[in-house]
Amino acid sequence: xxxxxxxxxxxxxxxxxxxxxxxxxxxxxxxxxxxxxxxxxxxxxxxxxxxxxxxxxxxxxxxxxxxxxxxxxxxxxxxxxxxxxxxxxxxxxxxxxxxxxxxxxxxxxxxxx
Amino acid sequence: xxxxxxxxxxxxxxxxxxxxxxxxxxxxxxxxxxxxxxxxxxxxxxxxxxxxxxxxxxxxxxxxxxxxxxxxxxxxxxxxxxxxxxxxxxxxxxxxxxxxxxxxxxxxxxxxxxxxxx
Numbered sequence: 001x002x003x004x005x006x007x008x009x010x011x012x013x014x015x016x017x018x019x020x021x022x023x024x025x026x027x028x029x030x031x032x033x034x035x036x037x038x039x040x041x042x043x044x045x046x047x048x049x050x051x052x053x054x055x056x057x058x059x060x061x062x063x064x065x066x067x068x069x070x071x072x073x074x075x076x077x078x079x080x081x082x083x084x085x086x087x088x089x090x091x092x093x094x095x096x097x098x099x100x101x102x103x104x105x106x107x108x109x110x111x112x113x
Numbered sequence: 114x115x116x117x118x119x120x121x122x123x124x125x126x127x128x129x130x131x132x133x134x135x136x137x138x139x140x141x142x143x144x145x146x147x148x149x150x151x152x153x154x155x156x157x158x159x160x161x162x163x164x165x166x167x168x169x170x171x172x173x174x175x176x177x178x179x180x181x182x183x184x185x186x187x188x189x190x191x192x193x194x195x196x197x198x199x200x201x202x203x204x205x206x207x208x209x210x211x212x213x214x215x216x217x218x219x220x221x222x223x224x225x226x227x228x229x230x231x
Contacts, residue, residue: 031217
């Protein structure tokens, strides 16, 4: 049973062409996160939501935006992708109570041409 | 500031042998959690094991155990009876219990690539 779903798994976009990555969860978790992971590096947190409360990391570029229309869904919008934005994008969730770990989705691998 | 250090970029182990992956951390927060995640080449981050800073006993989950030495600020992962499917990148991570805008934020180490030889 999939718990954190990311679509698409692979996304190709052109330099400067807006792209949206999506994440959904069946866990009813309060907190949702977006991470960027470049090759052979650790995941880097971009932002997270606690319910509808949005929290942006200080070094997240303005090019990256996020939306969370409801508990289940969260979107990552890249307004003008550059070559340096090619990476794996990981969505994760966590409940406010109970299990301490974050549950990750399978990721979306973004290629920028 | 929180920091996680994994000093082993790569490790090799023979199938069926045990292996230890090192992790040290630094935080001034008295309450924190330590995690290990496995990331195969497919990219998905798979949760392995968790240790809370106030837990008296070392965490174990099947073939995984966490050697928690609080005074030394280390949280090494021990994998017993290695299998070929254990070949992957392994990340150590820490979460401090700061509420509000830093809720549940994870800080990751740089990772260790484990290769299991037949």
